[in-house]
Amino acid sequence: MKRMLLPMLLFAAVIMTGCAYEYVEEDGYRMAVINEGFPVPKNAYELKPEDCTTEIAKSAKYKLKGIGDEEGTPPEDYLEEIQSWGWTELEEKRVGHVHYFEKEGKIMSLIIQKNVFDVFEMSDGLEL
Template sequence: MKQLLVLLMVAWLVAGCSNVYSHEDGYRMAIINQGFPVPKEAYEVKPEDCVGEISKAAKYKLKGIGDEEGNPPDEYLQTIEEWGWTDLVDERRGSIHFYEKNGKIMSLNIHQNIFDVFEMTSDKSS
């Protein structure tokens, strides 16, 4: 019985650690903003504390979400825009993207295999 339990736990850990970005898997709503998409296979980890211009934060892990320079998959960026978010290209700061929809500003910070989603306060450029 113990061996079966250990085998099930190992299988669960392997399955939980194998999440890889795939556009075909689809998207779900971010935990901090019901209108902002995140890949379905991404799982939440403890976010950074909210400071300054950030009112809400969520951190996700997902293999293949960003390359070494923090460039996200084009399909993900297209999906964000398909969900009605406008890319604020002039506000970009390196790998940090900003999006606006209905007066809300969201920030997407992509790294290799991890990304942060932030809901910004009304003054994103302080």
């Protein structure tokens, strides 16, 4: 019986880990690590972010299965959640799968790819 316990525990751990990082609206949202006022899905796994540049003040990268499709289209309910937190999408500035949002003079950029997304806080005074 003891011989079976360890393989069963390992199998259960692998199954639970594989399911933990998938986009499900019902799991809710939390604050992004770079901006407390910008939501990210609660079960998104943080990865090593991209380097900052003169245009980007802060960055965060997340892995989350099902967050975007091949074209980088985010789930509509995620965009609605961002707006419910007070952010306005700058739709005229959207380029492909790069979305820009503004709130109280801050501009955030959201780049959605298949199973990965980046959140950038743009530098103050940046003209888009």
